[in-house]
Amino acid sequence: MTNQWTDIGQSDCVLIFGSNCAENHPIAMKWVLRAKEKGGTIIHVDPRFTRTSAKADIYAPLRSGTDVALLGGMIKYLLEKDMIFKDYVLHYTNAAFIVNEKYDFKDGLFSGYNSEKRVYDKSSWVFEKDEKGIPKRDTTLQHPRCVYQLLKKHYARYDLDTVSSITGTPKADLIKVYEAYAATGKPDKVGTILYSMGWTQHTIGSQIIRTGSIVQLLLGNVGMAGGGVNAMRGESNVQGVTDMYLFHILPGYLPSPNASHDSVAKYNEVFTPKTADPMSVNWWANRPKYIASLLKSFFGENATKENDFGYGWLPKLDVGQNASWLYLFDDMFNGKISGFICLGMNPACSSPNADKARKALEKLDWLVDIDLFENETSSFWKGPGMDPKKIKTEVFLLPAASSVEKEGSITNSGRVLQWRYKAQEPIGDTKPDGQIVHELYVRVRDLYAKEGGILPDPILKLKWDYAKEGKVDFHTVAKEVNGYFLEDIAEHPVDKKAYKKGTLVPTFVYLLADGRTSCGNWIYSGSYTEAGNMTARRDKSDPTGVGLFSKWGWSWPVNRRIIYNRASVDLDGNPWDPKRAVIKWDGTKWVGDVPDGPAPPMGLTGGKYPFIMKPDGVASIFGPGLADGPFPEHYEPLECPIEKNPLSSQRVNPATPIFKGELDKFTTCDPKFPFVATTYRLAEHWQTGLMTRYQPWLVEAEPQMFVELSVELAKLRGIKSGDRVTIASPRGKMWAVAMVTNRIKPFNVAGQTVHLVGMTWHYGWLVPKDGGDSSNILTPSIGDANTLIPEYKVFLVNVMKEERPKVEKKPEPKAVPKK
Amino acid sequence: MSMKITRRTFLKISGATTAGTLMGGLGFDLSPAEIYAQELRIKGAKETTTVCCYCSVGCGVIVHTDAKGKVINTEGDPDHPISEGSLCAKGMALYQLITNKDRLSKVLYRAPNSSKWETKSWNWALSEIAKRIKKSRDASFVEKNDKGQMVNRTNGIAAVGSCHINNEEAWLYGKFLRSLGLVYIEHEARL
Secondary structure (H helix, E strand, C coil), X not given: CCCCHHHHHHCCEEEEECCCHHHHCHHHHHHHHXXXXXCCEEEEECCCCCHHHHHCCEEECCCCCCHHHHHHHHHHHHHHCCCCCHHHHHHHECCCEEECCCCCEECCEECCEECCCCEECHHHCCECXXXXXXXXXXXXXXXXXXXXXXHHHHHCCCCHHHHHHHHCCCHHHHHHHHHHHHHHHCCCCCEEEEECHHHHCCCCHHHHHHHHHHHHHHCCCCCCCCCCEEECCCECCHHHHHHHCECCEEHHHEECCECCCCCHHHHHHHHCXXXXXXXXXXXXXXXXXXXXXXXXXXXXXXXXXCCHHHHHHCCCECCCCCCCHHHHHHHHHCCCCCEEEEECCCHHHHCCCXXXXXHHHHCCCEEEEEECCCCCCCCHHHCCCCCHHHCCCEEEEEEECCCCCCCEEEECCCXXXXXXCCCCCCCCCCECHHHHHHHHHHHHHHHHHHHCCCCCHHHHCCCCCCEEXXXXXXXXXXXXXXXXXXCCECCCCCCCCCECCCCECCCHHHCCCCCCEECCCHHHCCCEECCEEHHHCECCCCCCCCCCCCCECEECCCCCCCCCHHHHECCCCCECCHHHCCEEECCCCXXXXXXXXXXXXXXXXXXXXXXXXCCCCCECCCCCCCCCCCCCCCCECCCCCCCCCCCCCCCECCCCCCCCCCCXXXXXXXXXXXXXXXXXXXXXXXXXXXXXXXXXXXXHHCCCCEEEEEHHHHHHHCCCCCCEEEEEECCEEEEXXXXXXXXXXXXXXXXXXXXXXXXXXXXXXXXXXXXXXXXXXXXXXXXXXXXXXXXXXXXEEEEEECCCCCCCCCCCCCCCCCC | CCCCCCHHHHHXXXXXXXXXXXXXXXXXXXXXXXXXXXXXXXXXCEEEEEECCCECCCCEEEEEECCCCCEEEEEECCCCCCCCCCCXXXXXXXXXXXXXXXXXXXXXXECCCCCCCEEEXXXXXXXXXXXHHHHHHHHHEEEECCCCCEEEEEEEEEEECCCCCCHHHHHHHHHHHHHHCEEXXXXXXXX
């Protein structure tokens, strides 16, 4: 999130879009309602009328997967009615920049498309530059190729009739949403967008978020208290663990190197953005300091200038290799992976096309599963349709300690790290996950030390000194993540002060590219310093009064609570809205939140642009960074109920890779699967339900798999609430109990009636008894063009009433031996 | 400061003042029996703060442990600026997660083609897993790719998870996996 949960209460208009906040982030809803109590408007846009809708002032239904169409219509509305925040747009975004004349967009395709490879050559998605190399601007916004005019042209097609025919949202509802949200375009008004998996889990997920960001920029809502673009993240530490790793990123969002980056110098050359504009801070120019400090944290004294800080030991992807989830399971299914470590996840239920994932597990030689409970992944070999005798996979199921049986920090959605203390010793033979990792590492290291093997160096030369009497000290780890001075520094280039070897760096500003500092994750630098463990702070003071609570825990980066906060002030550093000041220039320095850099505001001498992470210093309305276009465009979900995309000849996102394996079955406009299905979560269960399905209190509240369908569809199919029904997709079928509600209504899409059904994915065959299975048996193995996040939110199904089948006589799952 | 009186603040204040005066002064009346009953379960218990393990709001939770160090209660932390003492249904049930009778407490092993779990020691499991890791890694390790570029990776082992672990644990896990040469490193953020 750009902002904090606690400043949502400052908002004049909260647009909850692609989220059922009341159910999935219940306590966040407290802050939404606080905004409402102060007179703010709550808007909810969602395929279903949910508990969130019930608290909203305006509810607008939309067909799942058509979010870009609805938001594109909002962009058109804002531009046409001239309701944008002009000063903000002109100075703080690239609206005035002139785009290369070769850039084009025709019938759903941007310039540079290669239909064979389904990728774009993005060389025309660039700005024209002046003789100094700075993007050319037209501050009158009249140039036909300036971003503002191209934006206007791009969304001219998104008129109310077209949008309504795509989204199924009644025109009157569209207007209500547009009017209410457009009202936040005034300098002293602010609106926030809260989204969640309803935006990310689509083949155009990243572009939905981009559309929301463009709306926020046009209205000047980014950087403000009560504003921003807020990804309400799922898991308790999904933010923190993303900060640490994914296949494509090293800690702190440093890109994972590929085979063409053969040295640190080459890596830095490729990944360090440049700017010719002296007013742009271009913070990523510091990247060389972060990669050098990271390598020092990895390999300690074994990382030397002579060996390029051990850079060669880091694994490199092949150029173009994608190792994300869908590819991982595709490779596993195809027998290319022999070993699998699964820590605290349940892919047998959470993977899209779950049967493919379950079958993939059969191809493994060994599986190490670390969890609190026995689960459908560890026990896939005794699941439905499996014959244990034929499954060779060895499984090691290791018992993990719970979150109150160890200590350490987690990072919430607002980037705030909070320290959790140990309340009791781990039960039985359980161990903290980090302790298990430590013990595994030590065993592997000792084995390589004893026996040798292929390239043992990265393992043997790893710096690993966390344990005291065999137990990991998590404070030692937290300090390594923060970073150290590794040598005495007589006069630091930043402040000319002296720093002692072995002391903790105060912030990442002090990191160096020459090997004299270490830092495990540069954005966490400052979290554990010589002043102590910042993440353990519990001071509730809030001098800004806008809900920043700056001394509670610690937020990355450098305890900044609202990122892009330099955009919350005018060119002279005065808050656009003095009532909700986040920062303010007092003539010599900034006061309030930690600003995005200490330089003066851009209108004053020595001033800098506000968006310091962008090479051009401004926010991107024209965003050439994504795989599928510099402006978001509506494409239909892979499985959609209509023959043709009303906006172009491109039905599906042209840049999304499509899997073609034997189990990757898809369909569209198929009378065998006439209904749109979507998946969602409930307050009482957690993700695949593994942590909650063993809890009697929660199972009593939500005992088994159901499918939610409209009164109209129920009538059509002769289904009543409580009936047991079969739901089938091209990938599989399953049973669920029908729940007929008024919360779902049929959509009128391009003149035809489209029915939606909704399902949770909280259940699995193992527990509770007769609880049903995961709806991911039905979902497709297809993902977003940029992130490859699966399209869990839209797929086609059939729903049929079934005679209650004969109860299958299968042995009870073997009880887990007790301590 | 908010003058909402929760049991926690009530007990705090009543420790320093006489209960009778306090009740009159604050204009509310809890039956003394009710207070006693509420207090009993956690009387003398140690309080430890934690953050809820489910969603990313980051609500504060207080964990009560008895003299033997066992968790006997969990409840919302009223001093927490985000949650202000509130918790959702799952957060409220945290006690039942921690003290759940079905939690794994032993290392389990399923042999190839077997239809049952066997209980094993950590020592055995860790050394066996280390051997498997080494075998898979050595068999699949690629030092140079087809183009002759140095890649030093294995595509033969994959690892996923977990957004439930602490930052420090995630640092260790990521460092460990990359030292082995893994590139298939994914977690819940991709789903």
